[in-house]
Amino acid sequence: MNRFKILFAFLFAFVLFTFPMSSESEKWKTCLRTHCISFQLPSNWYLTNRKSNGSSTKFDHFRTSPLKEVSGREIIPAIVILFKESEKQQYLDPILFHLESKRYILVSNVKEYYNLQKLTEIKDKEVYQFLGIFGSFKDKEDTIVQHYITSTSEEFGFVIIVTCFESVYPQIEKDIKIFLNSLAYGKRVSPWNLFTVSEQLQKAKQLESNADTRLKTKKIEEISIALGELDDACELGSITACELFSNLMNVGR
Numbered sequence: 001m002n003r004f005k006i007l008f009a010f011l012f013a014f015v016l017f018t019f020p021m022s023s024e025s026e027k028w029k030t031c032l033r034t035h036c037i038s039f040q041l042p043s044n045w046y047l048t049n050r051k052s053n054g055s056s057t058k059f060d061h062f063r064t065s066p067l068k069e070v071s072g073r074e075i076i077p078a079i080v081i082l083f084k085e086s087e088k089q090q091y092l093d094p095i096l097f098h099l100e101s102k103r104y105i106l107v108s109n110v111k112e113y114y115n116l117q118k119l120t121e122i123k124d125k126e127v128y129q130f131l132g133i134f135g136s137f138k139d140k141e142d143t144i145v146q147h148y149i150t151s152t153s154e155e156f157g158f159v160i161i162v163t164c165f166e167s168v169y170p171q172i173e174k175d176i177k178i179f180l181n182s183l184a185y186g187k188r189v190s191p192w193n194l195f196t197v198s199e200q201l202q203k204a205k206q207l208e209s210n211a212d213t214r215l216k217t218k219k220i221e222e223i224s225i226a227l228g229e230l231d232d233a234c235e236l237g238s239i240t241a242c243e244l245f246s247n248l249m250n251v252g253r
Contacts, residue, residue: 025178032058032083032235034191035156040182042175045079047249054200054237056085064175067168077164077172079179084157092152098131101159105148107135116149117184129185136166145169147176151185158185192236200236207233208241 025040032052041062049061060081066074086092112135115128132149147162160183162176194200207229214226227248233241 025182030058030060030081030083031188032156034188035083035153035158036186036188037081037151037158037160038182038184038186039179041079041179045175047246049246050231050234051239051242052235052237054197054204054235058083058235064172067171069165069167075165075168077162077168080159080161080163082159082161084159086155086157089155091154092157094131094150094152097152097157098150101150101157102133102148105146105161106137106144107133107146107148108137110135116180130160130183132180142167147180149180149183153185153187194236201238204233204236204238204241207236208238211241211244 024043026043026045027038027040028047029036029038030050031037033055044064045062046064047060048063050059052058062079062081063076066076068074110133112133114132114134115126115130116132117129119127119129130149130151132147134145134147136143136145138144143166145164145166147160149160151158151160162179164172192200192203194203211226211229211233214222214229217223227245230241230245230248234245
């Protein structure tokens with residue numbers, strides 16, 4: 001137990017050093033196979049949960065510390081990013097995917113439609129990578145606001161949801177503008193070259209083992225590499241690596 005307390009003390013110092021608690025924006029990238037979404041978020045936002053099955057789905061959950069309403073009640077805004085492969089592994093039309101997936105959200109009062117990341121290589125057409133809506137819905141006595149954004153690439157669909165109580169939304173409105181203005185999709189330059197599930201699991205276990213060895217050194221540079229290895233193992237489908245990576249990213253929060 002003492003060894004883990006000491007290790008987490010080192011990790012706490014590492015996280016504070018690497019991810020300072022300031023208003024500066026941090027660059028993020030989340031990938032699955034050949035697909036990546038990049039964006040910026042002020043450093044008061046942090047990754048609280050990351051999950052992946054290693055092939056067809058990946059889930060990221062970002063949040064802030066609790067925000068106080070005038071009444072004193074605490075509210076926690078959230079950003080969720082979901083990668084989802086077509087069940088039939090067919091090409092997904094971006095407009096149809098957007099329209100069909102909207103059936104699963106609660107927004108009843110749409111305030112704005114918008115598009116992000118214009119695809120300039122397609123001439124004479126107004127084509128965008130991301131299609132978004134901003135609106136609200138009622139939850140008992142509260143009004144909840146949401147940004148709901150979708151995108152597609154070949155057989156993959158991407159869904160991004162920003163959720164916040166309307167009462168505290170002005171406190172994060174600048175943060176969300178930074179996030180939306182920086183949101184971009186890109187192809188991964190060097191995807192994993194693993195062809196079977198067994199190869200993938202073997203690689204994930206190897207990365208986890210390497211990370212465990214590095215964490216025991218308590219050296220900042222080794223911890224930094226270990227976090228990258230755990231992130232990779234998580235993407236390859238290791239549940240334990242996902243949990244440990246998420247926990248370590250929250251040390252000191």
